[in-house]
Amino acid sequence: MGRRKDKIKLGAFLLFTGHHVAAWRHPQASVGIDFENYFELAKLAEAAKFDAIFFADGVAARLKDVEAASRKAHSGVYPFEPITLLSALSSVTRNIGLIATASTSFSDPYNLARQFGSLDRLSGGRAGWNLVTSSDPEAAYNFGHETQILHADRYERAEEFADVVLGLWDSWDDDAFIRDQAGGRYFDPEKLHRLDHKGRHFKVRGPLNIPRSPQGRPVLVQAGASGPGKELAARTAEAIFAAHITLEEAKAFYSDVKGKLGAYRRSPDDLKILPGIFPVVGRSETEAQEKFEALQELIQPQVGLNLLSQLSGVDLSSYPLDGPIPSNLPVTNAGKSRQELVLDLARRENLTIRQLYLRIAGARGHWQVVGTPSQIADAMEERFENYGADGFNIMAPIMPGGLVDFIELVVPELRRRGLFRTEYEGTTLRENLGLKRPVNRFAAGTAAAAE
Numbered sequence: 001m002g003r004r005k006d007k008i009k010l011g012a013f014l015l016f017t018g019h020h021v022a023a024w025r026h027p028q029a030s031v032g033i034d035f036e037n038y039f040e041l042a043k044l045a046e047a048a049k050f051d052a053i054f055f056a057d058g059v060a061a062r063l064k065d066v067e068a069a070s071r072k073a074h075s076g077v078y079p080f081e082p083i084t085l086l087s088a089l090s091s092v093t094r095n096i097g098l099i100a101t102a103s104t105s106f107s108d109p110y111n112l113a114r115q116f117g118s119l120d121r122l123s124g125g126r127a128g129w130n131l132v133t134s135s136d137p138e139a140a141y142n143f144g145h146e147t148q149i150l151h152a153d154r155y156e157r158a159e160e161f162a163d164v165v166l167g168l169w170d171s172w173d174d175d176a177f178i179r180d181q182a183g184g185r186y187f188d189p190e191k192l193h194r195l196d197h198k199g200r201h202f203k204v205r206g207p208l209n210i211p212r213s214p215q216g217r218p219v220l221v222q223a224g225a226s227g228p229g230k231e232l233a234a235r236t237a238e239a240i241f242a243a244h245i246t247l248e249e250a251k252a253f254y255s256d257v258k259g260k261l262g263a264y265r266r267s268p269d270d271l272k273i274l275p276g277i278f279p280v281v282g283r284s285e286t287e288a289q290e291k292f293e294a295l296q297e298l299i300q301p302q303v304g305l306n307l308l309s310q311l312s313g314v315d316l317s318s319y320p321l322d323g324p325i326p327s328n329l330p331v332t333n334a335g336k337s338r339q340e341l342v343l344d345l346a347r348r349e350n351l352t353i354r355q356l357y358l359r360i361a362g363a364r365g366h367w368q369v370v371g372t373p374s375q376i377a378d379a380m381e382e383r384f385e386n387y388g389a390d391g392f393n394i395m396a397p398i399m400p401g402g403l404v405d406f407i408e409l410v411v412p413e414l415r416r417r418g419l420f421r422t423e424y425e426g427t428t429l430r431e432n433l434g435l436k437r438p439v440n441r442f443a444a445g446t447a448a449a450a451e
Contacts, residue, residue, distance in 0.1 A: 008384050008419045009272055009391025009433055010411075011052045011099070011241075012045040014038065017073045018398035019278055021307050021361045022298035024073040029398045033079040035088060041400055042089050045096055048407040049421050051432050052097030052128060053089070054241070054393060055082035059106050060138035065317075068306035076136065083115050090123035097429035099128035099221055104161040105154050106134055106143045110204055113168040116218045117210040125215030125428035129165075130241065131222045131232075133158045135313075135338075155228035160199045162220070162236045167195045169217035170440045171207030193442035215428035216438045225253065225337035233271070234260035238435050241393055242275040243341060243366045250275060250367075250388030272390040272433055275383075276366035279376050280397055281405040292370045295397060296358060304357030311365055313339045321354040341365050362397060373409040380410075381419060 016032030017024040030037050045053050062069055062076035069075040079085075082100035090098055098119065102112055112129070120127035133154035134140075140148045149157075176191035195206030222229065222237035233240050234257055244250040258268045282288025301321060309315050314329045325346040331339070342365055346356045362368055369379050383389045396402030414420040425432050 004385055004387075006390070006434060007421055008380065008389075008414060009274060010048075010050045010420065011054050011097075011274055011391070011393040012041065012050050012403060013054045013056070013276060013393045013395045014041050014045075014399070015056065015074070015395070016079055016399065018402055019362060019364070019395040020295045020397045021072055021074060021303060021364070022295055022300075023398045025298040026295060026398050028401050030400055032073075032399055035080075035085075037399075038080075038085060038089060039092055041403060042093055042096065044400065044403055044407060046093050048411050049424055050096055050394075051391070052099050052126075052429060053086075054099040054128075054130065055085065055101065056130075057082045057101040057103075058136050058139065059103060059134065060136050060142055062136065062138055062310065064138060065302075065306055068302045071300050072303045072306070074307075076138070083119060086127070087119055087122055090119065090126065093123075093126075095126075095424045095427060095432070097126045097128055097219070097432065098123055099130055099219070099429075101130040101132055101223075103132050103134040103139070104158040105149055106139060107161075109161050109164040109202055110168065110206075110208070113165045113208055114210055116165075117169060117208060117213070120213035120215065120218045121210065125213045125430070127213070128219035128221050128239070128429055131158065131162060131220065131237070133224065133229075151226070152228070155224075155226075155232065157201050159232055159235075160201050162232065164195070164197050164199075164202050164204050166217070166220070166236065167197060167441070168204070168206055168208040169212070170442055171195065172211050173440050173443045174212055174216075177211055191443070193440070212440070215430045216440075219429050219433065219435065229337065230257050230260065233257060234266075235264045237271060239272045239274055239433065242273055242389075243338065244275050244388070245341065245345060245365075245367055247383055247386060247388055249341075250383055251386060254388050269434065270436065272435070274391045274393050275389050276363065276393045276395050277380065278363035278366055278368045278395045278397065279406055279410065280362070280368075280370040280402075281373060281376060281409050282370075283372065283409070285371055285375070288370050288372060291397070292362070296361065299358065299361050301354070304361055305353070307361060307364070308342070308353065308357040311338055311342050311360065316353055319353060322352050324350075324352060325356060338365050363395060366395060373413045376410050377413040377417065377419075380414070381417060384419065 017029045023029050058076045086098040116129045137148040173191035177187045197204045219238050221239040222233040223241045280288050280292045369376050
């Protein structure tokens with residue numbers, strides 16, 4: 001198998017103080033709560049020719065354990081709602097993609113389609129929607145539910161939700177708005193398509209009252225890795241934000257999801273798999289390790305345990321910190337794939353509860369690499385060339401320094417190896433990711449019927 005002809009795609013996963021759970025305590029970490037902080041990070045990523053910046057989101061403050069939550073920044077409290085933030089950033093950037101998370105469990109498909117459609121047009125075709133089903137159990141209480149929504153029910157709703165949004169984004173042909181001043185006709189009625197969706201969860205007539213964007217519609221991103229999550233991604237997603245620690249896991253996931261595309265008349269190039277990577281970069285191995293240990297020393301046990309309970313979906317506070325992970329933990333109703341990943345890591349490396357939370361405090365279940373620019377580039381190249389990834393979401397340990405380190409030290413090494421671009425290929429997110437511009441499904445159907 002020869003060297004891949006495509007290049008690595010890079011996203012900057014921006015979490016305000018940094019991705020390490022104790023980043024906010026580091027003296028070099030930005031406070032990260034003002035627009036200027038995000039403006040700086042977006043411009044850094046765009047100058048480095050990243051494909052996109054990405055914002056996670058949640059709709060609940062994680063305050064079940066208030067004392068533990070008060071000791072960490074990653075407690076579900078965000079400085080801004082991401083679509084609003086990206087709309088502001090669209091006016092001060094020109095090429096970089098703008099991807100935000102929004103939940104299918106606690107949103108309305110028409111409003112969501114309209115919001116992301118607006119962002120796509122504001123940005124000139126650079127928007128992406130990261131579809132999640134909201135595994136956070138606290139979120140349900142903010143939307144009239146008495147308990148967390150079951151995993152299977154969340155994905156059933158998500159399937160229909162995605163279909164509605166995609167249909168609404170095809171409400172108008174690209175050339176529907178003719179603006180014929182002499183003839184007095186603003187749009188061509190034959191190029192308007194009403195959805196008329198009636199399903200179990202939604203009844204949406206349409207059409208969406210926003211025209212199509214230069215890239216056709218926002219890029220659909222998906223983050224689930226459970227069985228239903230992979231099936232939804234294979235059918236609808238154009239990018240996946242994955243979490244895998246070993247090369248073998250990454251290759252298996254890549255092969256599995258790409259292999260499902262044919263059933264939906266899609267090709268492997270229609271979907272980009274972009275796992276997260278938590279890189280701690282030093283000019284020497286010693287420097288890299290010292291940077292990492294300086295962050296690890298800032299972790300408070302209560303915070304580490306709280307993080308582990310959150311990711312595993314199980315309250316582990318009653319077990320000894322220096323004892324093993326219990327073997328009979330119940331299957332979570334939250335993020336099933338993340339629970340499996342975290343617990344498999346503990347069993348594979350025979351970790352105690354304390355060792356496990358120290359192990360995931362930075363990457364939170366994603367891939368962690370601590371080393372020199374060459375070592376990190378080696379690791380990325382290996383995973384890319386062995387078809388474990390099409391690119392990576394960079395999860396900087398602290399902001400802005402961790403992102404600066406990656407851009408100044410690793411990106412030049414990737415370019416020296418011919419693995420990363422020196423200039424943008426286009427002006428839209430689709431063009432830069434190497435994704436096809438979607439044909440309006442209704443227009444395509446009309447054309448097929450006419451042949």
